[in-house]
Amino acid sequence: MLKELRENYGDLFEEELLQEISQVGIFKDVAEGHKLIEIGDYVRSVPLLISGAIKILREDNDGDELLLYFLERGDTCAMTMTCCMGQTKSEIRAVAELDTELIMIPVQKMEEWTGKYKSWRNFVFESYHNRFNELLEIIDSVAFLNMDERLLKYLRDKVNVTKNTTVHSTHQEIAYELHTSRVVISRLLKRLELLGKIELHRNNIKIISL
Amino acid sequence: MLKELRENYGDLFEEELLQEISQVGIFKDVAEGHKLIEIGDYVRSVPLLISGAIKILREDNDGDELLLYFLERGDTCAMTMTCCMGQTKSEIRAVAELDTELIMIPVQKMEEWTGKYKSWRNFVFESYHNRFNELLEIIDSVAFLNMDERLLKYLRDKVNVTKNTTVHSTHQEIAYELHTSRVVISRLLKRLELLGKIELHRNNIKIISL
């Protein structure tokens, strides 16, 4: 595990901390589609992402979903941290978007390191900062953008996170994540196809230019 | 200043930290309507609220606004913290909603205390936690609620924060903060009046029951 840690966190953490992480951290392989955290769960450890991607989702009382953002290599889950520290329930769902490798850190260590290592503190604060900005971006999207622009942003984000210009989603899945209806997505996608920006196929969408 | 600190933060911080805060903190009286932080500002100190309320606003590139949430007695600005630590520009605007008393803490001390005092660390983490939840609430509102429900929530929040059942806002001001048009707000308010939930007057709205 030290090798992966050095590759992905070597610039951030000092050797001593890397050693500590490798001693208490638990390496995990998570398959695409696997649910890591459900809303209401109590969480007792925090992930450090090594590879892959995890999508973070919000759900309202009626079961309506909304995609918030993705965690990637070098990221950690700021919301999980706050949950751990405060011993409160998770407000979000976390699902592996790709096959993902991560290291789980028990919450006690997290707290200890926050007092002990300046580099860890900086990492934690930067994570918070990044996540705040992601949430603000989501707020911008849903508050200021129309559905067609949100769909474009969604497709762009998917391409970035999967590093693949073909998006393997059904219209229904996209509709769930943007919290709208399938018909609306089909309509808007068709418009994008007519504009030559995408090509529609069954179960996947080829991105030409966004 | 020690008196105010003890009253509002005495349960949270140990005596030694209270002393430190009173030594380096700068007490400030802020008048209602005063702008504390503008988008793009670099921030070098973090506020601890003693009384009053500060509203936090988001703005998009076209100058369209959206009210995010209020800070109150006992709160601090988590986003300001992350900005300070990361030396990045503010992503939000902060405006005094009421006459407000606060203590400004220079960022260097903040960092120092995070290593030194467990109680300060807990306070910081709890602030992050609270603010994440507020942002999630906003996301819920704009993503899952219709404008009529958002307006109701807006009025409820105003009553809570001002401790006053009369909301002193024009329809235009409400429209700005909810990022919609004045006509829409007038229309929805009129409907609420017909339902007997509010009474409309010039420059203010009397809340009967929400």
Next chain:
DNA sequence: TTTTTTTTGTAACATTAGTTACATCTTTAT
């Protein structure tokens, strides 16, 4: 007092998004 500005009310209309319904085609299961 007269004029100007601000605030509110309201009608008429446009646009966006959501819903229902159904057809077609593909894949999977029996």
Next chain:
DNA sequence: ATAAAGATGTAACTAATGTTACAAAAAAAA
């Protein structure tokens, strides 16, 4: 091979929100 389930396309309609335009009342300024 046939049936069932899943995915997409599309029309027709409803609902929600946004826009334009203008009138009237109240407050502020000249």
